[in-house]
Amino acid sequence: xxxxxxxxxxxxxxxxxxxxxxxxxxxxxxxxxxxxxxxxxxxxxxxxxxxxxxxxxxxxxxxxxxxxxxxxxxxxxxxxxxxxxxxxxxxxxxxxxxxxxxxxxxxxxxxxxxxxxxxxxxxxxxxxxxxxxxxxxxxxxxxxxxxxxxxxxxxxxxxxxxxxxxxxxxxxxxxxxxxxxxxxxxxxxxxxxxxxxxxxxxxxxxxxxxxxxxxxxxxxxxxxxxxxxxxxxxxxxxxxxxxxxxxxxxxxxxxxxxxxxxxxxxxxxxxxxxxxxxxxxxxxxxxxxxxxxxxxxxxxxxxxxxxxxxxxxxxxxxxxxxxxxxxxxxxxxxxxxxxxxxxxxxxxxxxxxxxxxxxxxxxxxxxxxxxxxxxxxxxxxxxxxxxxxxxxxxxxxxxxxxxxxxxxxxxxxxxxxxxxxxxxxxxxxxxxxxxxxxxxxxxxxxxxxxxxxxxxxxxxxxxxxxxxxxxxxxxxxxxxxxxxxxxxxxxxxxxxxxxxxxxxxxxxxxxxxxxxxxxxxxxxxxxxxxxxxxxxxxxxxxxxxxxx
Numbered sequence: 001x002x003x004x005x006x007x008x009x010x011x012x013x014x015x016x017x018x019x020x021x022x023x024x025x026x027x028x029x030x031x032x033x034x035x036x037x038x039x040x041x042x043x044x045x046x047x048x049x050x051x052x053x054x055x056x057x058x059x060x061x062x063x064x065x066x067x068x069x070x071x072x073x074x075x076x077x078x079x080x081x082x083x084x085x086x087x088x089x090x091x092x093x094x095x096x097x098x099x100x101x102x103x104x105x106x107x108x109x110x111x112x113x114x115x116x117x118x119x120x121x122x123x124x125x126x127x128x129x130x131x132x133x134x135x136x137x138x139x140x141x142x143x144x145x146x147x148x149x150x151x152x153x154x155x156x157x158x159x160x161x162x163x164x165x166x167x168x169x170x171x172x173x174x175x176x177x178x179x180x181x182x183x184x185x186x187x188x189x190x191x192x193x194x195x196x197x198x199x200x201x202x203x204x205x206x207x208x209x210x211x212x213x214x215x216x217x218x219x220x221x222x223x224x225x226x227x228x229x230x231x232x233x234x235x236x237x238x239x240x241x242x243x244x245x246x247x248x249x250x251x252x253x254x255x256x257x258x259x260x261x262x263x264x265x266x267x268x269x270x271x272x273x274x275x276x277x278x279x280x281x282x283x284x285x286x287x288x289x290x291x292x293x294x295x296x297x298x299x300x301x302x303x304x305x306x307x308x309x310x311x312x313x314x315x316x317x318x319x320x321x322x323x324x325x326x327x328x329x330x331x332x333x334x335x336x337x338x339x340x341x342x343x344x345x346x347x348x349x350x351x352x353x354x355x356x357x358x359x360x361x362x363x364x365x366x367x368x369x370x371x372x373x374x375x376x377x378x379x380x381x382x383x384x385x386x387x388x389x390x391x392x393x394x395x396x397x398x399x400x401x402x403x404x405x406x407x408x409x410x411x412x413x414x415x416x417x418x419x420x421x422x423x424x425x426x427x428x429x430x431x432x433x434x435x436x437x438x439x440x441x442x443x444x445x446x447x448x449x450x451x452x453x454x455x456x457x458x459x460x461x462x463x464x465x466x467x468x469x470x471x472x473x474x475x476x477x478x479x480x481x482x483x484x485x486x487x488x489x490x491x492x493x494x495x496x497x498x499x500x501x502x503x504x505x506x507x508x509x510x511x512x513x514x515x516x517x518x519x520x521x522x523x524x525x526x527x528x529x530x531x532x533x534x535x536x537x538x539x540x541x542x543x544x545x546x547x548x
Contacts, residue, residue: 024087026051026179026210027072032081034067038417041067042078043234049179054201054211056221056242058254059231060457061429062415065214068231069181072212073105074098099127104177106168106185112156119152122171143170147196151287158285160310160364180204183214184454198224216457217486218247230254255459262466262490265473269493270300273358273446273477274321275340281320289313289501291320296496296503298446298477303468304506305492306481307517313501314364314450314481321448321479322361323351342445355384358445362435362452364481366428370435373424377416377434378405380423385442404441405434412437413463429460436464440471447471448479453487465491485514499523 025048032045041064049055059065070076072083074092083090085101092098098105112121119136126135136152143150148166156164169185180201186194201211201224213225221228222242230238230253238253251259274297281291291313298304308314319325320339327338327347337345341357349357361384363369371380378401382390390400405419412433416426423431432453439447452468453461469491472478481498482488488495489509496506497520504525507516519525 024051025049025084026053026086027212028082028084029068029072030082030084032068032071032078032083034064034071034076034078040234042071045081045231045234045236047229047236049210049212051210052205052208053227054205054213054225056225056228057212057214057231058221058228058250060255060459061427063231063254063457064234065231066183069105069183069212069214072098072179073103073181096127099125099175099177102178103181104172104175104179105181106165106172106183110164110168112164112167114155114157116156117152118150118154118156118159118167121156121167122152122174125171125175138174139170142173146170146173146200154287158287160315163311165310177209179210179212181212181214184216185213186215186217186220194220216461218242218250218458219486221250222247232256251458254457259458259462260466262462262469264469267301267473267475269302270475271343272297273300273342274298274448274479276321277338277340279317279320279338281316281325283313283316284325288316291316292501294498294501294503296506298479300445300475300477301472302494303472303478303480303492305488305495305509306479306498306503307483307485307488307495307521308481308498309521310483312499314498316501317498318361318363318448318450318481320347322359322363323349323354326350355387360384360439360442360444360447362439362447362449364450364454366431366435367424371423371431374422376405376420376422377409377414377426378402378419380434381405381408381419381438385438388442404438408434408437408441411441412467429456432456433460433464436467440467444476446477446479448481450481451484452480452482453484454482461487485517488517489514497521497525499525 027047027049029045029047032042033040034042045064045068057065057068067076071078072092074094074097083092090101092101119132119139122139123130123132123135139150139152143166146169148170150163150166150170156167159167172180186197205211213221215221222245225242228240228242229236230240230250232254240250240253242250248258276294276296279291279294283290289312294317296304316325326349337347339347341354341359344357346354346357367373372383378398381404382396382401385404388400388404390397390404402419408414409416409419414426414430414434414437416430426434436449436452449468452464456464465487468478468480480488480492492509494506494508495512495517497504497517499521500523504520
């Protein structure tokens with residue numbers, strides 16, 4: 001890559017280009033190509049980012065966005081092509097070299113050490129000397145300034161997925177980058193905090209910082225970004241000005257086809273299949289959020305959405321519902337009937353016993369909880385769907401395992417190498433489709449889904465949301481816990497908010513809006529009315545719903 005006159009990035013002065021001519025692009029990629037054994041991740045990619053420009057990178061999961069950004073950040077070496085930084089041809093040999101240039105990156109998949117504190121993890125990314133006390137104060141200052149509050153003393157293993165993403169963002173902002181790469185940065189923020197972050201990014205851009213912004217939220221792209229490069233199958237399919245495009249035209253460039261409208265089929269909500277009554281549960285994590293008198297019901301044929309910023313009791317609620325945290329005879333974790341499934345007290349039942357009642361569960365962590373990374377899809381199918389004829393007299397039926405996995409791959413459009421493909425080899429969107437499909441194919445009566453489309457491209461997100469709508473139309477009770485407000489408004493019959501371990505009233509979707517829900521996400525709601533949270537929803541309409 002480059003010629004003999006190219007300079008190693010590690011040798012460039014870290015302040016070089018600070019006063020560069022703004023007519024010279026901050027970053028230029030020419031002919032970038034990266035071939036892996038089974039796929040060409042990047043194919044002759046060209047991209048230019050000017051100083052002070054907010055530039056979007058769009059594409060489906062697996063389109064090559066992450067590989068391209070890892071090349072810019074020095075985590076992956078390209079097979080061909082040239083990188084120019086402020087007019088100089090460079091070889092970025094490592095992330096440390098990228099940081100010396102002034103490139104910072106917030107990864108979608110986190111690079112944090114579980115056993116270290118937030119402060120210690122952030123310290124590892126700093127190239128200069130530091131002391132933890134001063135650094136901790138700086139972390140609190142920056143995180144508070146950007147509405148991304150994190151405690152530098154907390155251990156990472158105690159953080160939720162959303163809280164870990166906040167750590168990644170704060171770690172990057174502490175480096176004062178001249179090119180900031182942000183991969184899905186707003187999935188953990190309230191609408192008000194998104195506005196604050198956008199204001200910060202615009203201020204950074206006005207001061208000359210370039211921003212490469214990766215998001216699947218097309219409305220964010222249109223509101224924030226000056227220009228956009230679209231990738232499909234590793235190739236550039238378009239360079240556009242987002243404000244001059246529509247959602248439909250951007251989606252067409254990304255996925256190569258029109259996205260269908262969400263449709264709701266007429267059905268009448270039935271009995272309460274998930275009944276939570278006065279659930280109070282102290283968190284086992286000293287930094288967690290205890291649940292405080294949480295009550296709600298989910299009816300057959302209904303989708304109830306629970307919004308909220310990560311770290312407000314979602315992990316504790318999911319553990320209480322799934323059976324990972326059970327009520328005890330002493331009552332420390334609430335009464336045995338504080339959670340009822342299909343009319344039966346389930347608070348003291350194991351996860352397996354709850355599944356036998358018709359319960360299915362999609363956790364927010366895909367790799368590690370939803371699927372075992374180093375196991376094949378067939379083996380991962382066995383983990384929760386073993387009752388689907390995969391075990392006989394204590395022996396595993398590998399043929400049945402592979403057949404179930406293949407059925408899931410076909411029915412849910414999972415793009416992979418077949419039932420023997422390792423879970424870790426799939427893109428985020430395809431793995432999520434497999435996990436959701438695995439649970440749906442077990443014909444549950446009740447489905448609890450956490451963050452169903454977090455970090456998933458618009459095509460896969462539209463598919464997953466339609467599957468949930470179709471499932472509810474068949475009489476299944478569905479609880480969706482999500483930080484994506486647009487998603488909740490698209491598919492839910494009612495929406496409530498979990499804040500500080502307390503649950504707000506549940507509003508009919510058509511009788512609330514993002515601003516009200518955003519205020520509630522900050523804890524600004526009064527005493528809830530039990531009849532609101534447990535009352536029956538209206539029959540779902542048959543008319544088409546919102547477009548993807």
